[in-house]
Amino acid sequence: MKRIMLVVAYDGTKYCGWQVQPNGITIEEVLNKVLSELLQEPITIIGASRTDSGVHALGNVAVFDTNSRIPGEKISFALNQRLPEDIVIRESKEVEEDFHPRRCVSQKTYCYRILNSRFPVPTERLYSYFVYYPLKEELMAEAASYLIGTHDFKSFCSSGSQVADTTRTIYDIKVERSGDAITIRITGNGFLYNMIRIIAGTLIKVGLGARPPVNVKEALEKKDRAAAGPKAPAQGLTLEKIEYSNKSY
């Protein structure tokens, strides 16, 4: 028996998120099915990040245990032959048998992408959130700076969540504009349910001038979901990478 780690990229457009659920097809479900067929044994993967419906990934991480004799690093090639073209395994390799993608300490980087232009661009609609009114990215960056560090992010967590401890650490947030594209790139040690999308929605309100930047600090202190802004739509969000103890996937 050996443990194999996968680095998975996907276009989340057609999927009901990562985690197996009854209402529609998920990334986890497709991977379990294709892996079980390939390795001729029942496979159940454990994923690092249970991304929502419509959210994309460049580097989600998953592990599974197998008796297969196929070398770990060859599994990606065999899998990519069988997977639909909106899921790609970027890497596969054998890891320690106690490596757990959620329990091991990691930092994750997400990117939220906004198209801020007079008209929506059809070829970008599935991978960005279109905002018509001009956004002031320097105000968004100022607001974002209040979120860096270790805080109770209860205000930035959807109410459906059952997590007891809502304290998380954000190492860095960068808000950058390149032409009509604004990206919010956030690195942290973990994120609450919908946290990145609520941060993005709140920063957009600041960029529009509807809230002053310092309002983000106040929202943190109130520890109340109602104090933060709306949740931005799923299609703008991409899980870019997960790093484990100096290793980046």
Place this chain on the structure above:
Amino acid sequence: MKRIMLVVAYDGTKYCGWQVQPNGITIEEVLNKVLSELLQEPITIIGASRTDSGVHALGNVAVFDTNSRIPGEKISFALNQRLPEDIVIRESKEVEEDFHPRRCVSQKTYCYRILNSRFPVPTERLYSYFVYYPLKEELMAEAASYLIGTHDFKSFCSSGSQVADTTRTIYDIKVERSGDAITIRITGNGFLYNMIRIIAGTLIKVGLGARPPVNVKEALEKKDRAAAGPKAPAQGLTLEKIEYSNKSY
């Protein structure tokens, strides 16, 4: 009666190209239908560029004649309410009644996008051509320089074409790399059937080292389709803009 010009952006993924045809739905067909409904009269548009199945546009141009009293510049808003989200009208306005998007002198800019990386990226698969083997963009740029100017591009035209005169002028070609993305941006006074995709396919062969750059000059001189490289796939191609006598759309 007045003549209205539209600047049209679209994601070509789900369409059988611009021009109405029996085998599937086209951009032209959708625009004719939605315009006829909106303006309550039968509308038939004339397009500037009959892009192929799967090719995208940021700024194709079309005109139509109407008796409607809706001001020209308001038509875009009314149309965008009714169009599917993969077609967007960026601008509409009244033009001279003798303005013809193909007969009036123009220059067109197309961009061909290549993803040159170890693994395909799912979120880019519909808008770029994935090439695994490393491409040398400096060789591609050198090869491209032979195409600038007025030449007989017969070698770079699919054999199905019935155009008598295969001479065209290319004003500029730029081959640029940004990380894993290589773009080939071409501006000219007009292009033959599949010309950009054959140029892209030929430059990719050069970038791979399969042909020396000077081979492109030889291919031009042979005036034979077999002398050029293969046609690159449709999804990498975007019609970026069409400029008429100092006006850019």
